[in-house]
Amino acid sequence: MGISHExxxxxxxxxxxxxxxxxxxVTPIGxxxxxxHYDIPSVDERAWRLSVDGLVGSAQSFSLDDLRALPGHEVVxxxxxxxxxxxxxxxRPVSQPWLQEAVGTGRWRGVRLRDVLERAxxxxxxxxxxxxxxxxxxxxxxxQAYQRSLPLAVAQDGDVLLAYxxxxxxxxPQHGFPLRLLVPGWYGMTNVKWLxxxxxxxxxxxxxxxxxxxxxxxxxxxxxxxxxxxxxxxLMLPPGVPEFMTRARxxxxxxxxxxxxxxxxxxxxxxxxxxxxxxxxxxxxxxEPERLGRWAWRHWTYRWAAAPGEYELACRARDAAGxxxxxxxxxxxxxxxxNAVQRISVGxx
Amino acid sequence: MGISHExxxxxxxxxxxxxxxxxxxVTPIGxxxxxxHYDIPSVDERAWRLSVDGLVGSAQSFSLDDLRALPGHEVVxxxxxxxxxxxxxxxRPVSQPWLQEAVGTGRWRGVRLRDVLERAxxxxxxxxxxxxxxxxxxxxxxxQAYQRSLPLAVAQDGDVLLAYxxxxxxxxPQHGFPLRLLVPGWYGMTNVKWLxxxxxxxxxxxxxxxxxxxxxxxxxxxxxxxxxxxxxxxLMLPPGVPEFMTRARxxxxxxxxxxxxxxxxxxxxxxxxxxxxxxxxxxxxxxEPERLGRWAWRHWTYRWAAAPGEYELACRARDAAGxxxxxxxxxxxxxxxxNAVQRISVGxx
Numbered sequence: 001m002g003i004s005h006e007x008x009x010x011x012x013x014x015x016x017x018x019x020x021x022x023x024x025x026v027t028p029i030g031x032x033x034x035x036x037h038y039d040i041p042s043v044d045e046r047a048w049r050l051s052v053d054g055l056v057g058s059a060q061s062f063s064l065d066d067l068r069a070l071p072g073h074e075v076v077x078x079x080x081x082x083x084x085x086x087x088x089x090x091x092r093p094v095s096q097p098w099l100q101e102a103v104g105t106g107r108w109r110g111v112r113l114r115d116v117l118e119r120a121x122x123x124x125x126x127x128x129x130x131x132x133x134x135x136x137x138x139x140x141x142x143x144q145a146y147q148r149s150l151p152l153a154v155a156q157d158g159d160v161l162l163a164y165x166x167x168x169x170x171x172x173p174q175h176g177f178p179l180r181l182l183v184p185g186w187y188g189m190t191n192v193k194w195l196x197x198x199x200x201x202x203x204x205x206x207x208x209x210x211x212x213x214x215x216x217x218x219x220x221x222x223x224x225x226x227x228x229x230x231x232x233x234x235l236m237l238p239p240g241v242p243e244f245m246t247r248a249r250x251x252x253x254x255x256x257x258x259x260x261x262x263x264x265x266x267x268x269x270x271x272x273x274x275x276x277x278x279x280x281x282x283x284x285x286x287x288e289p290e291r292l293g294r295w296a297w298r299h300w301t302y303r304w305a306a307a308p309g310e311y312e313l314a315c316r317a318r319d320a321a322g323x324x325x326x327x328x329x330x331x332x333x334x335x336x337x338x339n340a341v342q343r344i345s346v347g348x349x
Numbered sequence: 350m351g352i353s354h355e356x357x358x359x360x361x362x363x364x365x366x367x368x369x370x371x372x373x374x375v376t377p378i379g380x381x382x383x384x385x386h387y388d389i390p391s392v393d394e395r396a397w398r399l400s401v402d403g404l405v406g407s408a409q410s411f412s413l414d415d416l417r418a419l420p421g422h423e424v425v426x427x428x429x430x431x432x433x434x435x436x437x438x439x440x441r442p443v444s445q446p447w448l449q450e451a452v453g454t455g456r457w458r459g460v461r462l463r464d465v466l467e468r469a470x471x472x473x474x475x476x477x478x479x480x481x482x483x484x485x486x487x488x489x490x491x492x493q494a495y496q497r498s499l500p501l502a503v504a505q506d507g508d509v510l511l512a513y514x515x516x517x518x519x520x521x522p523q524h525g526f527p528l529r530l531l532v533p534g535w536y537g538m539t540n541v542k543w544l545x546x547x548x549x550x551x552x553x554x555x556x557x558x559x560x561x562x563x564x565x566x567x568x569x570x571x572x573x574x575x576x577x578x579x580x581x582x583x584l585m586l587p588p589g590v591p592e593f594m595t596r597a598r599x600x601x602x603x604x605x606x607x608x609x610x611x612x613x614x615x616x617x618x619x620x621x622x623x624x625x626x627x628x629x630x631x632x633x634x635x636x637e638p639e640r641l642g643r644w645a646w647r648h649w650t651y652r653w654a655a656a657p658g659e660y661e662l663a664c665r666a667r668d669a670a671g672x673x674x675x676x677x678x679x680x681x682x683x684x685x686x687x688n689a690v691q692r693i694s695v696g697x698x
Contacts, residue, residue, distance in 0.1 A: 001350070002351040003351070003352030003353075003356070003357050004352075006594055006595050007352070007444060008352050008360065008436060008448065009448065009595075009596050010594070010596075011357065011360040011361060011366070012360060012364070012365045012436075012447065012450050013365055013366075013367040013368075013450060014364070015361070015362070015364030015383075016361045016365070017362075018360055018362040018385060018389060018523075019362075020388040020389050020391075021389065021522075021628050023391055028521055028522050028523070028526075029377030029378050029379050030380075030381075030383070030521050030523055031389075031521075031523055032379075034364075034379070035652040036367065037593050038590060038591055038593065039367070039369040039587075039590070039591060040367060040369050040370065040380075040587050042369075042372055053585050057577065077473070087357060087361075095594060097357060097361070098361065099357065099358065099361050100360060101361050114486045136591055137588060137590045137591050137592065138591070138592040138593070138597075138599060139592065139593045139594075143590070143599075151522070172377055172378065172379050172380075173370075173377050173380070174367075174377070174379055174380055175379075182655070238388075240484050241387060241388070241487060241490065241492070242387055242388060242484055242486050243486065243487040244386050244387065244487070245355055245359070245443070245444060245488075246355055246358075247355070247358050247359075248487075250492075252488060261379070272539070291624070
């Protein structure tokens with residue numbers, strides 16, 4: 001495979017969710033996937049302020065206490081890195097080399113973004129909301145703060161949060177302390193961490209993270225299409241026990257409840273199917289009701305009577321918009337959104 | 350460099366500490382390095398018991414509440430993976446490919462192991478204490494539970510804990526919930542997670558993790574020497590800002606306080622030195638007093654008047670036993686304990 005030194009540097013500091021953590025509805029702190037473009041900044045909560053300005057009637061500045069005094073809202077939301085699956089593409093686009101584990105589900109609490117925007121009174125002509133983080137670095141040759149924008153209508157959705165808590169505690173530093181954006185259903189890069197400024201603007205944002213990064217491109221000179229909502233994906237909790245180095249799985253013969261989670265940002269999950277023969281035959285998994293709200297992954301199970309032998313397990317999700325996971329990866333320049341089905345080799349003894 | 354698919358699988362699920370986290374005395378949950386040999390087990394706290402038996406006068410079984418009712422003890426302890434630095438060896442031993450970030454410092458709280466051993470009354474003839482975790486897998490061709498032992502005298506040290514808290518909260522699942530061993534000064538593999546059984550035995554433990562794994566060997570057929578206490582290491586918080594992909598650092602000209610941490614399990618840290626020219630000249634860093642106890646890393650600083658140009662920064666620690674970090678890696682079969690000095694390329698503009 002030949003992962004480079006630069007990719008390894010990223011893989012050693014960022015991390016995926018070990019797939020056995022699929023057992024939890026809400027991912028414990030430290031197991032949720034984490035991708036940090038630059039460095040995790042150090043933020044003094046007492047000095048920190050969130051500014052809201054640009055095309056507004058009334059520019060605002062909030063302390064964390066100011067935000068906590070506004071009505072709170074909680075969303076359980078599954079977040080996936082747009083680059084998840086990148087390292088399974090051939091040739092492999094060079095960046096953070098995720099296999100399929102760049103996901104996690106958080107119980108996020110904060111204030112609705114629309115409540116904050118209302119106080120600032122967006123002016124006529126404002127079309128986008130630009131979010132600026134405190135994290136700074138170089139990308140594509142440009143010194144920059146991490147910035148992303150949302151169309152005003154998306155920003156006004158009632159589940160879009162300025163989140164100050166994760167799983168009932170203040171945000172950990174690595175997840176954006178003291179405040180981050182949380183846009184359920186969108187890929188991870190949308191959810192700007194270490195938020196410092198919100199700016200109402202009169203034209204689509206032309207910065208690096210939207211015009212260069214995070215676009216589907218088939219060729220380098222392709223303008224591309226922006227990456228936004230998560231495509232459907234099902235993941236299976238690898239059954240049995242692993243070999244340390246190869247992660248090869250061994251399972252005792254008998255009936256086992258295979259289980260996992262499935263999500264899509266595009267529409268609700270409609271069905272999950274399982275194959276135990278590498279994708280030749282598929283059977284429906286039992287999909288649990290939506291217990292955690294629209295934006296969280298759904299738990300699924302599948303009873304498997306496993307006789308001794310070698311198997312390739314696979315699972316795939318379909319959403320209500322008709323999106324299905326492909327059996328093989330679909331290549332693109334940036335290595336984004338490869339939601340090809342997961343495959344797990346298991347020896348049953 | 351050519352990292353393999355198997356190494357990448359490990360790198361994607363395990364994770365190092367992003368080096369900017371050197372700014373914190375105690376590493377926030379989720380930033381401490383993490384290595385899981387097999388899978389993180391699911392433990393039902395109500396059903397869980399710790400057994401203490403073998404060569405004892407009075408076999409014991411403890412619930413978590415039983416242990417919490419015993420006198421508590423807290424230790425701030427720096428923990429480093431024995432494989433830290435492995436990926437900087439040539440040829441590279443194939444296992445978890447750490448560069449230099451497999452470290453973290455925790456505020457661990459629990460009961461002293463010796464208090465628990467006293468209740469069980471070790472019998473004459475007991476020479477070692479064997480620790481068995483709930484994590485199971487295959488390694489070296491053997492199905493096994495993760496097991497390691499300690500000489501009885503080490504186990505009776507007053508800072509050796511059965512820890513049930515990290516940083517003031519119950520252990521996270523990935524750090525061994527509900528109980529783990531904590532042996533300050535020893536490399537990470539010693540600190541058995543998801544602890545289920547403690548067994549007093551009359552002979553040195555001959556299991557995989559001590560007779561096959563975690564030994565210094567210069568050739569494959571070498572019997573080797575067990576890896577135990579951490580060698581000294583200093584790490585520097587990378588100054589300036591990074592480029593996303595290459596992690597190349599850019600810093601503005603001027604006077605900067607370089608900073609980092611240093612630790613050794615062998616003896617107290619005696620000195621830290623810094624070089625800004627790749628190791629040709631060294632100067633003493635200012636070493637903070639031991640504020641967090643003997644087992645925690647020590648903070649150090651170094652004022653650097655940086656003129657524009659290209660630099661290779663380096664740092665090295667020496668401990669009171671006279672151990673110093675080598676300038677170049679020293680190879681061994683398993684890729685253990687490579688504490689060669691850290692080097693950071695910085696462009697000053």
